[in-house]
Amino acid sequence: xxxxxxxxxxxxxxxxxxxxxxxxxxxxxxxxxxxxxxxxxxxxxxxxxxxxxxxxxxxxxxxxxxxxxxxxxxxxxxxxxxxxxxxxxxxxxxxxxxxxxxxxxxxxxxxxxxxxxxxxxxxxxxxxxxxxxxxxxxxxxxxxxxxxxxxxxxxxxxxxx
Numbered sequence: 001x002x003x004x005x006x007x008x009x010x011x012x013x014x015x016x017x018x019x020x021x022x023x024x025x026x027x028x029x030x031x032x033x034x035x036x037x038x039x040x041x042x043x044x045x046x047x048x049x050x051x052x053x054x055x056x057x058x059x060x061x062x063x064x065x066x067x068x069x070x071x072x073x074x075x076x077x078x079x080x081x082x083x084x085x086x087x088x089x090x091x092x093x094x095x096x097x098x099x100x101x102x103x104x105x106x107x108x109x110x111x112x113x114x115x116x117x118x119x120x121x122x123x124x125x126x127x128x129x130x131x132x133x134x135x136x137x138x139x140x141x142x143x144x145x146x147x148x149x150x151x152x153x154x155x156x157x158x159x160x161x
Contacts, residue, residue: 006100015075027104028113028147032142034097034123036126038129041095042135051129058125064085065121066103066114068126076113079105084114085157086122099123101143 007012028141037046043049051057063084070078071082083104090097121138128139150156 003036012090013075015077016109018077021150023105023106023108024149025106026109026111027102028111028115028144029100029102029146030112030119031101031145032099032119032139034099034126034140035099035138036130037134037136038095038114040104040133041090041092041097043130043133044097044126045090045092049129050132054129055075055127055136057129058088058122059086061125062101062118062122066101066118067127069114069117072111077107077109079107079109079111079114081105081111081114084118086118091120097126099126110147110150112147115147116142116144130145 040078045055046138047053047055047057059105063086066081068083071077081103085102088097089100099119099122101115101122103115103118105111105114119142120139123142127137141156144155145157146155
C-alpha cells in the first residue's frame with residue numbers, strides 16, 4: 001500500500017522535502033468540461049458577452065491560476081513554470097466548453113496541481129463572465145489526463161478523451 005506523502009509519521013499534514021530529488025523535465029495535462037445552456041453557449045461562440053471576450057479572459061485566468069497554485073494549495077511547492085498553455089474547444093452538439101491545460105517545468109516535483117488549478121480557474125472564469133446570462137452552468141469533470149517526469153514516470157488516463 002502506498003503511503004500518503006503529505007502526512008508525517010504522527011499523522012500530521014506536512015510539506016514533502018524535495019531537497020534531495022533531482023531536477024527533471026515535468027509535464028502535466030489536465031482537462032475540464034463545462035455544460036452551459038444555449039444562450040450562454042452562443043454568447044461564448046460568437047464572442048458577444050457584455051463582459052468581453054470570455055475565452056481570452058479565461059485563458060489568462062488559467063495561466064494565472066497555474067502560476068499561483070502554491071499560494072492556493074497549502075502543501076504545494078513553488079514551481080518555476082516554463083510553459084502554461086490553456087486551450088478551449090466548443091461542442092455545439094452537447095453545449096460544452098472544454099478546457100485543456102498543459103504545464104511544463106524543470107523541477108524536483110510534478111506540475112499536476114498547476115494544470116488542474118489552471119483548468120479550474122479558467123472554467124470558473126467562464127462562469128463568472130457568463131453568469132449575467134443565467135446560472136445554468138455545470139463545471140466538471142476535471143481530471144489529470146497525462147503527466148510525465150519524476151520517479152513515477154509517465155501516466156496517461158484512459159477512457160476520458
